[in-house]
Each structure stands twice: as C-alpha cells, then as structure tokens.
Amino acid sequence: MTRRPHLRKRAGKGADDAVIAEPELLVGLDIGASKVVVVVAERDGTSGEAQIIGIGQALSRGIRKGLIVNLEQAVQSVRHAVEDAKNMVGLPIVEATVSFGGSDVTSIRSRGMISLGRVPRQTTIQDIERVIEAAQTEVNVASNQCILHTIPVEYSIDGHSGIDDPLGMTGVRLEMELQSIILPTAVVQNVVTCVQRAGLRVQGMIIKPLASALGVLTNEEALAGASVVDVGGGTTGVAVYAEGKPKRLSVIPVGGDHITNDLACVLRIPISKAEAVKREVSLDENPESLVDELEFENRGKRFVCTVKEVVDVIACRLEELFGTLVSKEIAESGVTMLPAGIVLTGGVAKTDGIDQFISQVVDLPVRIAQPLDIHRMPPGRNGLEYAAASGVIRYVLEKERNAFRYLEPVLSVPGAPVSDDRTKRSSGVKKTPQGRTSFQGIIDSIKKALKELF
Ligand SMILES: Nc1ncnc2c1ncn2[C@@H]1O[C@H](COP(=O)(O)OP(=O)(O)OP(=O)(O)O)[C@@H](O)[C@H]1O
Ligand SMILES: [Mg+2]
CATH class of the missing domain: 3.90.640 (Actin; Chain A, domain 4)
Known part of the structure; x- marks a missing residue:
C-alpha cells in the first residue's frame, strides 16, 4: 500500500486535535496474455472503504499461455500499463499485488491435526499456526517448485466440521483442511523479475483463477457451489467453490x-x-x-x-475446452454438485451465445459474470476481461480482514520481497520468544527450495 504523498494529515471538523488518516493506494496488476491491467484503488484511511480511482492498461507482448516468453517485451507491457494508470490517477505507483496465469499449477489438499490438551480450552493464534504447519508438512514440494498460496479450507474442533474461524473456540482437538497452490519457482521468479524491472515492488501475488473468482463470484454462489471459469487470451482459469471456499484452483493453457x-x-x-x-x-x-x-x-x-x-x-475448440479440460478440473475438485453452475468470465465470454452453448456441453447452468465492482470501474474498462484485475483489489482487502484466509509465503527471491500481511491481523500474530513467527517453517522450506534453484 502506498500513502498518497501530497495528502497530509489534517484537522477534523469541529475537533482541533482530531486527524483524518491519509488515504492509501491499493494497486492490482493483472498480467494477461492479451493485455496488462493496472487497477488503482484508494482506501479512505478513516472509513477503510476502498474506491477504484483508475484502471490503466496496455497490450501484452512477450506473454504466452500464462508464461513470460520474452522478458524485455513483458517488462515494456507492464511499464506501459503502469504509465497509463499513472496518467489516469495522477499519482506515483511504486508497488502492486500481481495476478498472473502461470502454468503447471498444482492444487493440493492436506489435513493437519493438533491436540489442545486433555482439558477443553480456547484456541489461540499459536494453535492455528501450529495446525496450519501440521497440514503443511503433509505437502511435498519439489525443490524446483514453490507454494504460492496456502488457503485454509475448513477447520474442525473435536470433530465438528465447517468452522470458518476457530480462534477462541473451545475443544481438545483442532483439525484443518488446507489447500496449497504450487507452481514452478522459475515461473514465479520470472513474473517477479518482470514486475521489478518495470519499476514496481511486488507486494503480493495471486494466481489468476483465484483473482477472477474474487472478482465475480457472489457469496451465495460460493456457498451453493460453483465453478468460475475465466477464458482469457492464453489461459483458462478454473476455480471450483463449495461451502464458500475454493476447493480447487487450476490454469489450463488454452484460451x-x-x-x-x-x-x-x-x-x-x-x-x-x-x-x-x-x-x-x-x-x-x-x-x-x-x-x-x-x-x-x-x-x-x-x-x-x-x-x-x-x-x-x-464450437469445436470450446467443446474440447469445456467438455474435456474444464470438466476434468471440476471432477478432480471432488465437488460433485454445482447448483450455481459455471460462472463464466474473461474476454472469450463475450462470444455471442456462448452461455447456452457451454450449458449444453457441460449440462450445468451458465452465468456470464461481469465484475462485482462493475459500477465502481471506469466505463470501457469494467467488462468481462477485467474480472481478474478487479479481483486483485478484493484479495488485498480480504487478506487484511482475515489474515488466515489466504496465506502468502514470503518468497526469498533476491530483491523481490513479497510482504507477509499475516502479521497485520488485527488480533496480532505474535512472534515467538525466538522472534520467529510460527509460519517460519513454511517460509524456511520455501527459502530452501529457492536457494537450491538459484
Ligand atoms: N467479442 C468477443 N468475442 C469473442 N472473443 C473475444 C471478444 N472480445 C475479446 N475476445 C477474446 O478474449 C481474449 C482476451 O481475453 P482477456 O482480455 O480476458 O485475456 P487476458 O486476460 O489478457 O489473457 P489471460 O487471462 O489468458 O492471461 C482474446 O482471445 C480475444 O480474442
Ligand atoms: Mg486474464
């Protein structure tokens, strides 16, 4: 987040010593195969509300099927999009949370369990950290791969499942199901290098299907069960949701x-x-x-x-994409019922008649989904192809509201820090006496993987 440099704290009305906090800039960068988009939102420091104030964009070059294939061209595309956004909002842009397609995305679910003692007691932040670590140890990450997201799917206490936030709840046994999104480290590194060379600090990273889902999916659909499918230029992002949580996130290299x-x-x-x-x-x-x-x-x-x-x-290409590839991802999610069907977005969703066509192919209801923030986005830059970009801002806000909803490992790529927003949880993730957060185990393993690679 960037503070607006020209806005200083000023006295509130009627209270000499009251101050109005400075607005903050939240910046989302979506690196797509067809276009690069920069969404700039301003958060009112007093109310905490975020308002999109500009969207810059540029044609993509050097990006194919979710991968950077020409670094210099990709850097130029990001620079142009940032320039466009700067011109629109009239403010400097120095850091961004980045969404990208990626390839070879693996979505793995694991379970962890810890004892809270023989006598029932309330769970603490440290207990949640411990159970996350326990679930994380079940995930094998190859030395050339890294975890981009760690998403708690569900907690249960003493066998009672479906708990969203177990903090402060009482029991003797805490269990959890965790979703880990794993990518080749080199793919992530190239995105970080590209953004850095374009002059921005990487504040966070998000995989495209998650960004698209946050951009278009309603709470009702997420709870009922739905699959968000974002068909862009080079990739198709698939996010399968049930009980309000992402059960599988994947990227198909077809668009x-x-x-x-x-x-x-x-x-x-x-x-x-x-x-x-x-x-x-x-x-x-x-x-x-x-x-x-x-x-x-x-x-x-x-x-x-x-x-x-x-x-x-x-029709032939769409039939293969949805009838075979998307259907396979849905089947592998283990979610058998999708009452809210397919929530279709991305540039290809503009194809006339695509909803009825896909509905026949997959035998599910299909909704063409515009960004939830459509009315807060500038006209002409608020359509289907901006779903992921708008989702990045929602991701930043959601992560702040609940630091345990999406855990983002600290990628120790030289000069490319990714901030660890978990420590900003309002209840305060305390450091252990050794000065390490208990997530350090996850972080250490990622550092080790990156060191081996570079
Ligand atoms: N009216 C339309 N009818 C059909 N296809 C369209 C239409 N408008 C755009 N498209 C297609 O949408 C694709 C671009 O979509 P989008 O802008 O969502 O991609 P992107 O986000 O840059 O790429 P990706 O998400 O794959 O990295 C292109 O293949 C383009 O041809
Ligand atoms: Mg896209």
Whole structure:
C-alpha cells in the first residue's frame, strides 16, 4: 500500500486535535496474455472503504499461455500499463499485488491435526499456526517448485466440521483442511523479475483463477457451489467453490487465441481477419444465416467461407475446452454438485451465445459474470476481461480482514520481497520468544527450495 504523498494529515471538523488518516493506494496488476491491467484503488484511511480511482492498461507482448516468453517485451507491457494508470490517477505507483496465469499449477489438499490438551480450552493464534504447519508438512514440494498460496479450507474442533474461524473456540482437538497452490519457482521468479524491472515492488501475488473468482463470484454462489471459469487470451482459469471456499484452483493453457489460430489455420485466413470474424459470429446463429458467405482477401487472394464453417471451428475448440479440460478440473475438485453452475468470465465470454452453448456441453447452468465492482470501474474498462484485475483489489482487502484466509509465503527471491500481511491481523500474530513467527517453517522450506534453484 502506498500513502498518497501530497495528502497530509489534517484537522477534523469541529475537533482541533482530531486527524483524518491519509488515504492509501491499493494497486492490482493483472498480467494477461492479451493485455496488462493496472487497477488503482484508494482506501479512505478513516472509513477503510476502498474506491477504484483508475484502471490503466496496455497490450501484452512477450506473454504466452500464462508464461513470460520474452522478458524485455513483458517488462515494456507492464511499464506501459503502469504509465497509463499513472496518467489516469495522477499519482506515483511504486508497488502492486500481481495476478498472473502461470502454468503447471498444482492444487493440493492436506489435513493437519493438533491436540489442545486433555482439558477443553480456547484456541489461540499459536494453535492455528501450529495446525496450519501440521497440514503443511503433509505437502511435498519439489525443490524446483514453490507454494504460492496456502488457503485454509475448513477447520474442525473435536470433530465438528465447517468452522470458518476457530480462534477462541473451545475443544481438545483442532483439525484443518488446507489447500496449497504450487507452481514452478522459475515461473514465479520470472513474473517477479518482470514486475521489478518495470519499476514496481511486488507486494503480493495471486494466481489468476483465484483473482477472477474474487472478482465475480457472489457469496451465495460460493456457498451453493460453483465453478468460475475465466477464458482469457492464453489461459483458462478454473476455480471450483463449495461451502464458500475454493476447493480447487487450476490454469489450463488454452484460451481465446487458440480459437483465433484454429480459424486462421482451418479457413486459411490471416490472424487479424480470424480475430475479427471470431468476434462477429454468434454460437446461437439462426440456421438460415449459417449458409451466408464471408469473403476475405489475403495477399491478393480471395477466400470464401460460410458462417457455419466459422461457428463449427469455434464450437469445436470450446467443446474440447469445456467438455474435456474444464470438466476434468471440476471432477478432480471432488465437488460433485454445482447448483450455481459455471460462472463464466474473461474476454472469450463475450462470444455471442456462448452461455447456452457451454450449458449444453457441460449440462450445468451458465452465468456470464461481469465484475462485482462493475459500477465502481471506469466505463470501457469494467467488462468481462477485467474480472481478474478487479479481483486483485478484493484479495488485498480480504487478506487484511482475515489474515488466515489466504496465506502468502514470503518468497526469498533476491530483491523481490513479497510482504507477509499475516502479521497485520488485527488480533496480532505474535512472534515467538525466538522472534520467529510460527509460519517460519513454511517460509524456511520455501527459502530452501529457492536457494537450491538459484
Ligand atoms: N467479442 C468477443 N468475442 C469473442 N472473443 C473475444 C471478444 N472480445 C475479446 N475476445 C477474446 O478474449 C481474449 C482476451 O481475453 P482477456 O482480455 O480476458 O485475456 P487476458 O486476460 O489478457 O489473457 P489471460 O487471462 O489468458 O492471461 C482474446 O482471445 C480475444 O480474442
Ligand atoms: Mg486474464
């Protein structure tokens, strides 16, 4: 968080010595395959409310299927997006919480259990830390991988499950289920390096499917059971929620750019024409118009295809994506009922008629989901493709409200600190007498993995 430098504390109305706290800037950076977005929100220091005050963006270059493939180009894209945001808000931007697609994302659930003693007593912060550590030791992290998120899914005390926050509750046995999101360290390192070279400090990191889910999913849907699917340019993020918690987060390296490439290959048209025609057709096309012909010219040659051919190519890719890949992720989440169905977002969700089409493929209800903050975002930059970017700000706020909801390990990448906001929990995560937080075990193992790699 950045303090607005030009705003000084000032006297409150009617109270000479009262002060109004300085507003803080919260910055979210979403590094997508098609575009890089910078969301700037200002939090009122007195009320704690955050208001989006600007969204900058730039075309992405050097990013493919969620991975940085050309560091210099990616750095330039981030710089341009930051510049755009700075121009919009008129304030310096020095740090950001970063959302990105990534690849080879593994979502592992583990369980931990600790004894609170023979006589029932109230749980303390230290007990919660201990049970998290116990669950964490069940997770094997290869030396070239790191944990990006540690998400407590559920606590139970003396066998009573479904407890959200066990702090202060009484019992003799505390158990928990933990979700760990693991990525190749090199993928995370490249994102950190890119953001740093663009002149920003990395304040935190969030995987795209979690950011998208926070950006669009309502509490009711999360409680009922739903899968948020964000189909972007290069990746599809899948977040399966049940009982209000993310049960699985994954990234499929297929997105809208694959549809464009399919069209260009099958219909032998240039990429730019394929992109344009993709955005024009409807999957709900009136059967009579399917025979209509589309005409293209490429390097002096004339090409003709029918609307049906275009729709068939798009449908084929979406059928594979949802019928096979997304369905597999949902099945692996172990969530068998999704009464709220698929909550669809990302740029590809703009395809006309996609909701009915996907609904038939997966046999679930489908809702096209705009960002929850749509009315607080600038017009033209508040559509489906801004779901993840808006979710980053919600993530920062949620993490502050409950420091144990999303635990973010401290990645000890030289010069690229990721802040550990857990210590800001209002009830105060106390340091142990040795001066270590009890999360140190998790942190140490990540440091060790990173040291071995670099
Ligand atoms: N009207 C439209 N109809 C169909 N597809 C569209 C439409 N508008 C944008 N798209 C597609 O959406 C994709 C871009 O979506 P988005 O902006 O969400 O991606 P991104 O966030 O940059 O990428 P990613 O999330 O994969 O890293 C592109 O493939 C683009 O062709
Ligand atoms: Mg995206």
